[in-house]
Structure formats: C-alpha cells, structure tokens
Amino acid sequence: MSTAVVGALQAATVVVAVRSGRRDYADGVWGPGLAAVAVTGAVVGRGDPWRRWALAAATTAWATRLERLMLGRLRGADEEDERYTEFLEGDPTPVVVAKVFGTQALAQILVSAPLQLAAASPLPRGRRRWLFPVGLGVMVLGGVVEAVADRQKAAFTAEKQRAKDAGEEAPEILDSGLWGWSRHPNYFGDSLVWDGAWLAAAASAPGGWTVPAPIAMSYFLVYATGAKRTEDRMEERPAYRDYQDRVAFFLPRPPRSR
Structure with a gap:
C-alpha cells in the first residue's frame, strides 16, 4: 500500500514537472510522500493504534511545515534550481524520471520503513x-x-x-x-x-x-x-x-x- 501511495504521488509530480520544465518540483513532494505513508499506515495498519496515529500526526506536522518552506522557495524562483539543471543536463525524460523521481520514491520507502513497521506491529x-x-x-x-x-x-x-x-x-x-x-x-x-x-x-x-x-x-x-x-x-x-x-x-x- 505504501509503495502504491508513493508511486502515485511521484507519478503526478512527474507530469507537472516535465510539462513545466521544473524538475526541482521533486523537492515539493518529499514531505507529502512521507506523510502519506504515515497516514496510510495509521488507516490500514493493525498495530497499536496510539502509536500509529501519533507517528502519523508527528510526521504530518513535520511535513506540513517543510512543505510550506519548499513551496515558498519553488514559487519564489522563476527558473529551475541550478542543482537539478547541472545534474540532469542533456538527460532525456526517461532518465530524468529514473534519476530524480524514481530514486526519491525508493528513498521515501526506505526512510519510512519504521513508520510502516510500527503501523503493523503491536x-x-x-x-x-x-x-x-x-x-x-x-x-x-x-x-x-x-x-x-x-x-x-x-x-x-x-x-x-x-x-x-x-x-x-x-x-x-x-x-x-x-x-x-x-x-x-x-x-x-x-x-x-x-x-x-x-x-x-x-x-x-x-x-x-x-x-x-x-x-x-x-x-x-x-x-x-x-x-x-x-x-x-x-x-x-x-x-x-x-x-x-x-x-x-x-x-x-x-x-x-x-
């Protein structure tokens, strides 16, 4: 379930990022992806309810603050972050998707592993x-x-x-x-x-x-x-x-x- 949620968020971001030429929009989905995993675990998990919902609340609060910061930076810039431009120079779209969004999806699944396990464990x-x-x-x-x-x-x-x-x-x-x-x-x-x-x-x-x-x-x-x-x-x-x-x-x- 967590993999499906992360994959859907990354896929939606890919569409927006590629169409706008702003691959740095990947920064804007990092926090929401981790929060989505935590909330999904709280909803469908069978572990201790206090722990899974407390972790979901803490992760969502962290992600919300981070997202405000990221959106402010992205909206305040007219051009793509030069780090992405240099890193992806000359790469076709499939390579960009793999290097940025695919890698980030894997990182989100890895980093959120404790949240997933906590949601499933007594x-x-x-x-x-x-x-x-x-x-x-x-x-x-x-x-x-x-x-x-x-x-x-x-x-x-x-x-x-x-x-x-x-x-x-x-x-x-x-x-x-x-x-x-x-x-x-x-x-x-x-x-x-x-x-x-x-x-x-x-x-x-x-x-x-x-x-x-x-x-x-x-x-x-x-x-x-x-x-x-x-x-x-x-x-x-x-x-x-x-x-x-x-x-x-x-x-x-x-x-x-x-």
Whole structure:
C-alpha cells in the first residue's frame, strides 16, 4: 500500500514537472510522500493504534511545515534550481524520471520503513514499550530544532536584504542562535525526527531492524542533498572558513572562541 501511495504521488509530480520544465518540483513532494505513508499506515495498519496515529500526526506536522518552506522557495524562483539543471543536463525524460523521481520514491520507502513497521506491529508489555514515547519525544524535539533553525535563517536573510537595500554593511554569516552551535542545525533537527521515528518503531522487536532508515536519512542530509553541498558552495568565503573553525559541522556543541 505504501509503495502504491508513493508511486502515485511521484507519478503526478512527474507530469507537472516535465510539462513545466521544473524538475526541482521533486523537492515539493518529499514531505507529502512521507506523510502519506504515515497516514496510510495509521488507516490500514493493525498495530497499536496510539502509536500509529501519533507517528502519523508527528510526521504530518513535520511535513506540513517543510512543505510550506519548499513551496515558498519553488514559487519564489522563476527558473529551475541550478542543482537539478547541472545534474540532469542533456538527460532525456526517461532518465530524468529514473534519476530524480524514481530514486526519491525508493528513498521515501526506505526512510519510512519504521513508520510502516510500527503501523503493523503491536507494542510489547515490557520495558521496551517505553521506546515509543521516548522516540515520539525525540521526533518532536527534532521538529522544533529544525523549525527554529529555519526561522532564524529566514530572519537573518531578511536582515541581510534590509541592510543591503539601505546601503549598510550586511552581515556575512549567520553564527548566532542555533547556528552558533552547529553549521547545519536545520539538517540536524531533521535527522532527529527520523531517529525518533526509528526509536518509536523499535519498541517492537522487529522495528530495530529498520535502523538502515535513519542512517540513510542522515546520509541524505549530510552528503547527498544537504550539508556537504552547502559547505562546498560557501567554503571559498573567508568569513565562512572562520565560521568553520569556530562552529561544529553537524552535531551541536558550544562554539570555540575566536
């Protein structure tokens, strides 16, 4: 069922993306796809109802906030994200569908494996069942960290634009708030969400075997689409190199003194 739901969402996005020439619309279906899997599991699953509906609610809340952010970015750009243009240069439509939408569909099925298993599994009676509320708490914490980090970044960007418009010296680097403890606190918060989903699923013994899911998500966030790519774009700036020397890459810690 989850595979069918993800496939339908990706297929619909393919039609819109190809017709409009905006392959970056794939970004807009990442969150909704994962939320759809969680809600589908809650509806048709036979596992513990409290857990499957709590995970569906937490995942949907995370996806809704992310979707607002993604839609704002997509609507605010007149052209396709250059990352997609460079990655897909010269590729025919079938290759584009496979490289972008097919790969994303497989990633969604993998990352959502704990949600699927939790929806199908009963909770044990022993102490292990407490992994469910602990995992749910980690999901909520991760969502809050990600949301606060994104809000701080948006405020910084707005202040930078205001200073530029006023002819004032604009700040080069955001190194306050959560961004003073991690260079990528939004991605770190995102990873916590999926670590928490795995913990909640691991309350049932088979759930522990879905550990490749949060590992894969962390890999995507750090190497495939997130933090490392940002570092590659920014590290040529002297101010950013100083920032790298002072602030942790991913896992938060107090900043080093200058």
